[in-house]
Amino acid sequence: MLSTLKLTSIPKEDEALRPLVQAFLKESLVDMPFDIRARSWMGHDPGFSRALAAHGWVGMTLPVEYGGQGRSYFARFVVVEELLAASVPVGAHWVAERQSGPLILHYGTEAQRRFYLPRICRGEAFFCIGMSEPDSGSDLASVRCRATRTDTGWLLNGAKIWTTYADGAHYMIALIRTSGSGADRQQGLSQLIIDLSLPGITVKPIVDLAGDSHFCEVHFDNVRLSSDALIGEEGQGWEQCVAELSLERSGPERFYSSILVLDLWLAHIREQETSDERTMALVGSIISQLAVLRALSLALTGQLVRGERPEAAAALYKDLGTAFEQSTPASIVDAIAAQPDIVPHEKLGRTLAYATKMSPSYSLRGGTREILRGMIARELGLR
Numbered sequence: 001m002l003s004t005l006k007l008t009s010i011p012k013e014d015e016a017l018r019p020l021v022q023a024f025l026k027e028s029l030v031d032m033p034f035d036i037r038a039r040s041w042m043g044h045d046p047g048f049s050r051a052l053a054a055h056g057w058v059g060m061t062l063p064v065e066y067g068g069q070g071r072s073y074f075a076r077f078v079v080v081e082e083l084l085a086a087s088v089p090v091g092a093h094w095v096a097e098r099q100s101g102p103l104i105l106h107y108g109t110e111a112q113r114r115f116y117l118p119r120i121c122r123g124e125a126f127f128c129i130g131m132s133e134p135d136s137g138s139d140l141a142s143v144r145c146r147a148t149r150t151d152t153g154w155l156l157n158g159a160k161i162w163t164t165y166a167d168g169a170h171y172m173i174a175l176i177r178t179s180g181s182g183a184d185r186q187q188g189l190s191q192l193i194i195d196l197s198l199p200g201i202t203v204k205p206i207v208d209l210a211g212d213s214h215f216c217e218v219h220f221d222n223v224r225l226s227s228d229a230l231i232g233e234e235g236q237g238w239e240q241c242v243a244e245l246s247l248e249r250s251g252p253e254r255f256y257s258s259i260l261v262l263d264l265w266l267a268h269i270r271e272q273e274t275s276d277e278r279t280m281a282l283v284g285s286i287i288s289q290l291a292v293l294r295a296l297s298l299a300l301t302g303q304l305v306r307g308e309r310p311e312a313a314a315a316l317y318k319d320l321g322t323a324f325e326q327s328t329p330a331s332i333v334d335a336i337a338a339q340p341d342i343v344p345h346e347k348l349g350r351t352l353a354y355a356t357k358m359s360p361s362y363s364l365r366g367g368t369r370e371i372l373r374g375m376i377a378r379e380l381g382l383r
Contacts, residue, residue, distance in 0.1 A: 006299055006302060010077065014072060014077075014078050018078050028048075034347040037260055039091075040084060040088075040256065042091050042212075043089025045090075045091075048089055050123035052083075052123065053093070056121075059101050059120045059121035062120070074305060080251060084252055091164070092168060093126055095164070096125060096127040099129075106243070107191075116193070127171050127172065128164060128173075130145075130173065130174025141185045143176065144177065145157070145160060146158055147192060147225065152224070152226065153226040153227040154224070154230075155224060156220045156222075156223040157221065158176075158219075158220050159219045161218075166196065166203050167203045167205050169196060170195070170197070172193075172218070175191055175237050176190055176192050177189055177190075178190040179235065189235065189237035189241075190231075190236065191232065192231065193229050194225065195225075200222050200223040201219070201220060201221075202218070203217075203218050208358075209357045246304075246309055246311050249314040249367065250317060254293075255293040255294070257358075258324075260351055260355075261328065261348075261351055261352050262286065268345060276339075278338070286328060289324050293320060293321050297321075312375055312378075315367065316372070319369055322363040322366075326362050329359050332352060333356060336352075
């Protein structure tokens with residue numbers, strides 16, 4: 001419930017991870033261009049992901065018996081916050097670590113846990129999310145991608161779209177219709193693990209405005225899956241998907257995407273030694289919003305630690321966070337334009353240009369603003 005959000009703080013034993021991560025990042029980061037670093041958690045570097053895994057920082061909330069560290073979500077928050085603050089490329093393992101692993105842990109069979117979770121924790125199994133479909137917009141329940149039972153498992157046909165890094169992932173967890181029709185909405189949906197190396201799968205990268213091609217369209221043409229591809233119970237897919245989205249929407253990545261632009265702009269302001277009142281007022285506004293969003297994310301982390309499922313609260317936080325991520329680059333552009341005699345450093349200009357191009361996507365990924373506000377309205381009894 002939205003009314004049960006409580007301010008919380010990170011326990012000392014988890015906060016103790018921070019200097020360790022900072023030291024690793026200081027030693028490990030190469031001289032990466034700032035406009036490349038601006039991709040933050042969307043950056044894809046399998047080698048870097050495996051280096052993090054070697055330190056136990058991938059899948060760290062998963063139980064030790066499955067290759068994890070058995071740490072709390074607060075420990076993960078500390079590690080993730082440092083990675084995002086440094087704007088390092090964690091996109092390769094991001095989905096597997098953030099939501100696929102916990103989903104398999106809670107709903108999967110013991111055989112699925114034993115097979116997938118250790119590989120996730122070692123940075124050897126990367127996952128993507130198969131939710132959106134062509135011509136469906138934000139209507140997630142209108143799933144047409146279908147799997148029918150066979151003597152040996154499932155026969156899969158259909159397509160998914162906006163599937164981030166499907167071209168670099170080993171597996172997809174997809175929301176698939178296993179019974180009924182699109183008119184049945186949430187009924188008859190299941191989640192399947194799909195090995196993306198199987199015959200009949202075609203992955204087509206989609207180039208975005210910034211020239212990147214991390215979005216993909218994935219087509220399934222008579223793909224044969226084994227019977228153990230099903231996660232949880234048949235027909236339970238919608239419930240599982242909603243739980244998964246709580247993990248996707250509650251983390252600090254929902255307000256840190258523009259942090260590198262902010263850091264470079266603040267450095268630019270310091271170089272000027274003097275700043276006008278309007279600039280300093282904007283700095284204060286941005287920093288105060290950042291503090292509030294961090295507190296909200298920590299409160300949601302506390303709910304996850306207590307075993308709660310904060311779907312509506314996560315939707316509210318994600319809406320606020322992505323609005324902040326979008327407004328920050330735009331506000332900085334206006335602030336720079338208001339002082340035409342002061343030319344910013346080239347690295348700020350390049351990074352700001354990338355963030356400005358990408359910022360419209362922030363309120364699309366993880367659920368559009370309209371969908372999230374519908375969820376919030378239902379929680380408040382307004383619809």
